[in-house]
Amino acid sequence: MRDLPSLPCYPCPHRSACCAYGVTLSDEEASAITQVHGAAVVYRTRWGEWRTRVRGGRCVFLRDNVCSIHAEPYYPAVCRGFPWIDAETGGPYQYDRTICPEFIARPELIRLGLPA
Numbered sequence: 001m002r003d004l005p006s007l008p009c010y011p012c013p014h015r016s017a018c019c020a021y022g023v024t025l026s027d028e029e030a031s032a033i034t035q036v037h038g039a040a041v042v043y044r045t046r047w048g049e050w051r052t053r054v055r056g057g058r059c060v061f062l063r064d065n066v067c068s069i070h071a072e073p074y075y076p077a078v079c080r081g082f083p084w085i086d087a088e089t090g091g092p093y094q095y096d097r098t099i100c101p102e103f104i105a106r107p108e109l110i111r112l113g114l115p116a
């Protein structure tokens with residue numbers, strides 16, 4: 001995979017807009033997260049998908065504009081891949097990259113950003 005363009009994630013100038021929706025978790029991630037943080041931080045959708053909860057418009061793990069589980073082994077693969085890699089397929093990210101405002105400010109990122 002070629003080098004990907006860098007984004008100003010740390011600290012994010014967009015109040016971590018990409019964290020506004022919570023994130024899908026694998027069963028293993030949900031299990032590891034609930035063991036450490038309790039069951040209230042995740043929920044299961046009607047389709048059986050585990051997700052992190054959102055409070056105050058951001059994922060519960062975002063604190064002071066920083067992901068509080070970024071260094072943990074159970075940091076979700078979806079977060080690790082966004083906005084370039086799809087966690088399930090390992091291919092290009094499949095969904096809307098413009099939830100990161102950098103993609104609106106710098107539209108060239110959409111063309112540059114696909115892994116080779």
Ligand code: SF4
Pocket residue numbers: 007008009010012013014015016017018019082083099100101102
């Ligand atoms: S991906 Fe975009 S919105 Fe998310 S932390 Fe990085 S710069 Fe901010």
